[in-house]
Amino acid sequence: MARPGPSRGTLHVGRYFGALALLLVVLYSIVLLAGPGGKPLTPKLGLDLQGGASVILQPKTQPKGDQLQTAVDIINRRVNGLGVAEAEVVTQGNNIVVSVPGGSRDSIKSLATTAQLRFREVLQSAAGSPQAAQPTATATPKASGTPSANPSASPSAAVVTPATPAATPSATANSRALSKGLLAAGTPSPSASPSASPAPSASGQTGVRSGDPYTPQAFAALDCSKPTARTGGSNDAPNQQIVSCSQDGQVKYHLDVAKVVGTDVKGATATTNPTTGQWEIVVSFTGEGQRKFSDLTAATLGKQVAIVLDGVTISAPTIQSRIDGDAQITGSFDQKSAQDLANTLKYGALPLSFQPGQVEIISPTLGKDQLHAGLLAGGIGLIAVVIYSLLYYRALGVVTIASLLLSGLLVYAFVTILGKQIGFALSLAGIAGLIVAVGITADSFVVFFERLKDEIKEGRTPRSSVDRAWVRARRTILSADTVSLLAAIILYFVSVGGVRGFAFTLGLSTLLDVVVVFLFTRPLVSWLSRFAWFSNHKWTGFYGPDGGAPVTRPPSRAASSSRPVASNPEV
Amino acid sequence: MGLVSRLYRGETSFPLIHKRKTFYAISVALVLICLASMAFRGFNVGEEFKGGASFQFPAKGVSVAEARTVIADLGVHDPTVQTVGTASGATDLRVTTGPLTQPQIDSITNGIAAKFQVNPNDITESNVGPSWGKQVTNKALQGLVMFLIAVIIYISIRFEPKMAIAAIVALFHDLILTAGIYSITQFVVTPSTVIALLTVLGYSLYDTIVVFDKVEENTRGLAGRSTQTYSEAAELAVNQTFMRSINTSLIALLPVSGLLFVGAFLLRAGTLKDLALALFVGLASGAYSSLFLATPLLADLKEREPQYKALTQRVLARRSGSVAKSGSSFQQRAAARAAGTPLPVAATADAAEEEGDPVAVPPSSPASGAGRRPGGQPARKSNKGGRPGRPSGKRRR
Numbered sequence: 001m002a003r004p005g006p007s008r009g010t011l012h013v014g015r016y017f018g019a020l021a022l023l024l025v026v027l028y029s030i031v032l033l034a035g036p037g038g039k040p041l042t043p044k045l046g047l048d049l050q051g052g053a054s055v056i057l058q059p060k061t062q063p064k065g066d067q068l069q070t071a072v073d074i075i076n077r078r079v080n081g082l083g084v085a086e087a088e089v090v091t092q093g094n095n096i097v098v099s100v101p102g103g104s105r106d107s108i109k110s111l112a113t114t115a116q117l118r119f120r121e122v123l124q125s126a127a128g129s130p131q132a133a134q135p136t137a138t139a140t141p142k143a144s145g146t147p148s149a150n151p152s153a154s155p156s157a158a159v160v161t162p163a164t165p166a167a168t169p170s171a172t173a174n175s176r177a178l179s180k181g182l183l184a185a186g187t188p189s190p191s192a193s194p195s196a197s198p199a200p201s202a203s204g205q206t207g208v209r210s211g212d213p214y215t216p217q218a219f220a221a222l223d224c225s226k227p228t229a230r231t232g233g234s235n236d237a238p239n240q241q242i243v244s245c246s247q248d249g250q251v252k253y254h255l256d257v258a259k260v261v262g263t264d265v266k267g268a269t270a271t272t273n274p275t276t277g278q279w280e281i282v283v284s285f286t287g288e289g290q291r292k293f294s295d296l297t298a299a300t301l302g303k304q305v306a307i308v309l310d311g312v313t314i315s316a317p318t319i320q321s322r323i324d325g326d327a328q329i330t331g332s333f334d335q336k337s338a339q340d341l342a343n344t345l346k347y348g349a350l351p352l353s354f355q356p357g358q359v360e361i362i363s364p365t366l367g368k369d370q371l372h373a374g375l376l377a378g379g380i381g382l383i384a385v386v387i388y389s390l391l392y393y394r395a396l397g398v399v400t401i402a403s404l405l406l407s408g409l410l411v412y413a414f415v416t417i418l419g420k421q422i423g424f425a426l427s428l429a430g431i432a433g434l435i436v437a438v439g440i441t442a443d444s445f446v447v448f449f450e451r452l453k454d455e456i457k458e459g460r461t462p463r464s465s466v467d468r469a470w471v472r473a474r475r476t477i478l479s480a481d482t483v484s485l486l487a488a489i490i491l492y493f494v495s496v497g498g499v500r501g502f503a504f505t506l507g508l509s510t511l512l513d514v515v516v517v518f519l520f521t522r523p524l525v526s527w528l529s530r531f532a533w534f535s536n537h538k539w540t541g542f543y544g545p546d547g548g549a550p551v552t553r554p555p556s557r558a559a560s561s562s563r564p565v566a567s568n569p570e571v
Numbered sequence: 572m573g574l575v576s577r578l579y580r581g582e583t584s585f586p587l588i589h590k591r592k593t594f595y596a597i598s599v600a601l602v603l604i605c606l607a608s609m610a611f612r613g614f615n616v617g618e619e620f621k622g623g624a625s626f627q628f629p630a631k632g633v634s635v636a637e638a639r640t641v642i643a644d645l646g647v648h649d650p651t652v653q654t655v656g657t658a659s660g661a662t663d664l665r666v667t668t669g670p671l672t673q674p675q676i677d678s679i680t681n682g683i684a685a686k687f688q689v690n691p692n693d694i695t696e697s698n699v700g701p702s703w704g705k706q707v708t709n710k711a712l713q714g715l716v717m718f719l720i721a722v723i724i725y726i727s728i729r730f731e732p733k734m735a736i737a738a739i740v741a742l743f744h745d746l747i748l749t750a751g752i753y754s755i756t757q758f759v760v761t762p763s764t765v766i767a768l769l770t771v772l773g774y775s776l777y778d779t780i781v782v783f784d785k786v787e788e789n790t791r792g793l794a795g796r797s798t799q800t801y802s803e804a805a806e807l808a809v810n811q812t813f814m815r816s817i818n819t820s821l822i823a824l825l826p827v828s829g830l831l832f833v834g835a836f837l838l839r840a841g842t843l844k845d846l847a848l849a850l851f852v853g854l855a856s857g858a859y860s861s862l863f864l865a866t867p868l869l870a871d872l873k874e875r876e877p878q879y880k881a882l883t884q885r886v887l888a889r890r891s892g893s894v895a896k897s898g899s900s901f902q903q904r905a906a907a908r909a910a911g912t913p914l915p916v917a918a919t920a921d922a923a924e925e926e927g928d929p930v931a932v933p934p935s936s937p938a939s940g941a942g943r944r945p946g947g948q949p950a951r952k953s954n955k956g957g958r959p960g961r962p963s964g965k966r967r968r
Binding site: 048056058093095355356357358359360361362363364365366369370371372373374376377378379380381382384385388389392428429432435436438439440442443446447450454472475476479480482483484486487488490491494495498499502506 | 619627628629657658659663692693694695696697698699700702703706707710711713714717718721722725726729762763765766769770772773774776777780781784785788811812814815818819821822823824825826827828829830832833834837838841842843846847850
């Protein structure tokens with residue numbers, strides 16, 4: 001096709017097609033080769049097309065600074081903690097969107113809860129699950145001030161190694177440093193319990209969950225070995241006594257009302273203790289918080305205070321003395337677990353709590369079905385456009401069809417590659433955007449062809465009309481596409497939820513429309529205009545000035561040599 | 572020649588601007604009806620806006636009435652149960668309720684699974700907090716405002732401020748009409764509807780710009796001549812782009828009707844239907860408004876400019892002197908078109924083109940016409956709005 005035109009100054013059609021071919025080759029080599037295991041990439045489908053669970057978390061208050069990003073980090077960690085593959089946590093405006101492709105309802109439930117930190121006195125504790133060994137140190141609401149009778153020893157009976165803080169102020173065998181009287185018991189690292197955590201029964205009947213209000217029955221029924229029981233949290237009301245699991249599920253607690261809450265915490269940092277070299281977490285309080293914390297520690301001398309996050313006890317140190325300054329939580333931390341806990345405390349301290357704006361769980365069947373519906377709608381729309389173009393532009397309709405096909409190829413490649421590169425997932429709204437964009441792509445031909453029609457009607461030869469029509473149509477196409485793109489970009493950046501997918505595909509198609517029209521449609525029409533049939537109004541529907549065939553008379557040849565129409569500067 | 576055939580050949584001469592008062596009246600009436608409906612009838616807002624939950628699961632022969640009883644027994648007040656289609660031809664049941672708590676949702680999911688023997692994984696559920704819809708709406712409004720500002724700036728630079736005003740008025744017309752249809756028919760308004768409404772913005776302007784582009788071309792250098800008033804040139808432009816405009820709108824509507832068909836008749840509920848309906852109404856309204864509202868409005872605005880006032884007087888004076896015998900330019904052109912003959916050389920821009928090209932010696936086009944024009948520079952400036960290197964320059968030969 002790359003033949004140079006018959007006369008000087010004619011459009012070098014081959015160059016355009018060459019550029020286009022190059023673009024396609026590059027795109028499709030990425031698509032075909034970049035997939036995992038050498039398999040072709042496929043577009044990344046949104047949850048509504050493949051099934052899965054998603055939740056949009058709305059902050060209840062206006063986030064400041066990097067609060068939102070911090071929240072994303074912790075939620076990310078939580079999601080990863082749940083062992084969910086491919087989960088995605090992103091921000092949209094002030095919202096956080098968590099989507100778990102193929103996820104079930106359980107996978108996101110806990111994410112909707114917020115990081116709420118509470119300090120509660122431990123009134124009673126027991127082994128995490130009924131079937132576990134009876135707590136040896138049935139220490140119950142131990143009123144005794146003797147640190148040795150510390151109930152936090154009980155979990156050790158269950159399994160946990162670093163238990164037995166033995167309450168002695170000195171560092172114990174577990175290399176547990178104590179400072180300012182606050183001592184970490186239980187395992188602070190969230191990844192602890194390898195043994196007990198996997199829920200043995202698939203029954204999944206959630207009974208009492210960590211964070212639920214305390215009743216003796218609830219405390220008895222709480223089975224901390226079930227992960228679902230430990231995801232609790234939603235009803236962790238500060239003014240109620242609650243039942244709570246330790247993070248590893250080994251211990252369950254009956255906890256008093258919260259005396260210090262997350263908003264009382266000013267900050268938390270992970271540091272190494274200069275003397276012991278151990279990782280520890282320093283918690284600082286606000287003025288009011290400091291007073292409350294001092295009161296709490298004064299009232300709970302020798303007892304355990306649970307640090308509760310979202311209803312789950314992450315640590316239950318024993319209070320050795322009234323604390324008037326920062327609290328230090330020490331234990332067998334490594335750098336990561338210490339920083340995690342510090343972050344967790346900080347997050348809990350943030351006044352940023354979320355509510356689920358929208359929770360969606362889409363069954364894989366429905367997802368597949370929606371995909372089919374979208375494709376069907378697209379198919380119907382495309383066929384309608386094809387029929388219309390053939391009726392209206394007759395043989396030139398073929399140009400429309402070819403351009404639409406090409407546009408489709410480009411869009412598919414881009415959607416696929418962007419799915420891999422930036423994680424763009426095609427949703428149903430996105431498919432709708434693509435379908436609507438068929439109209440935009442076709443519009444460009446209409447503008448071009450109608451211009452062509454005008455020119456031919458005004459008495460130009462079809463050949464010379466193509467270039468004139470193009471120069472004029474180009475302006476219109478660019479103006480109109482600009483507005484369309486403007487709409488898409490603004491929609492994308494301002495909007496939330498499904499609107500984004502729609503805006504994305506709409507904008508993408510609009511951009512590709514420009515590519516197709518410039519690199520394909522226009523050169524193609526220019527090339528076709530060299531054939532005789534192009535001058536036949538029966539083929540094209542383009543009538544000459546007298547309402548019949550376009551002007552093709554010999555004078556036009558003479559005229560065209562004197563009128564360098566074809567040498568109009570291109571593009 | 573029949574109307575269709577004339578349409579096809581772009582040879583119509585509808586007095587769109589001549590009769591603009593009629594079209595204004597129609598638009599104002601429609602807008603008022605829509606506003607009244609919005610004020611008094613309000614909207615039928617979906618559960619996404621009020622907050623609420625919905626469940627969809629395979630019907631498997633369970634009837635709507637049965638399902639309603641069972642769901643009500645699960646402690647849900649006043650559930651809405653409907654059947655919806657699927658692309659595979661199966662029928663699903665869709666239950667919509669007011670806001671529910673998580674435990675309630677769990678019990679309903681479990682209940683549905685147990686009572687209808689549905690695999691819990693086949694149940695699609697959605698739970699929307701009451702403030703979510705508000706956020707979507709607020710964001711949409713925010714987007715609308717930003718978009719309007721951006722578009723006003725763009726059109727003002729690309730064309731001219733008065734075109735921006737006319738285009739925006741047409742845009743509001745389309746938005747109000749689309750929203751009004753939703754209010755009048757009480758179709759459910761969902762976030763998807765809002766998306767569609769926002770898209771209508773883009774389309775409405777797309778269409779308007781196609782027409783304005785031609786208006787601008789036809790009126791370039793007009794003020795320096797005395798052949799044609801601005802309104803006449805604009806009317807000619809509307810007629811020249813009439814088929815193009817209808818074509819672009821039709822072609823845009825075709826894929827949307829695909830969406831509408833699948834959404835409304837096959838699935839009967841959901842994103843596709845919500846999107847398609849608003850798009851369909853909005854696009855149709857957009858096609859109407861760019862021809863019948865935006866351009867007449869533009870002509871009205873432009874006729875107020877001193878230079879075009881003067882032009883109109885000149886043209887009328889000239890016409891009453893020489894050309895008047897053959898009637899007004901409107902009738903003249905209409906007659907010429909009806910007779911299927913090219914326009915008399917007299918007045919129009921395209922006539923000027925035909926006169927020069929390709930037969931006659933002085934090569935001409937609107938641009939070359941500008942070259943001939945005696946001292947029409949100021950008008951040209953105001954039209955160009957400071958775009959020195961635009962492609963149209965290449966049109967000159």
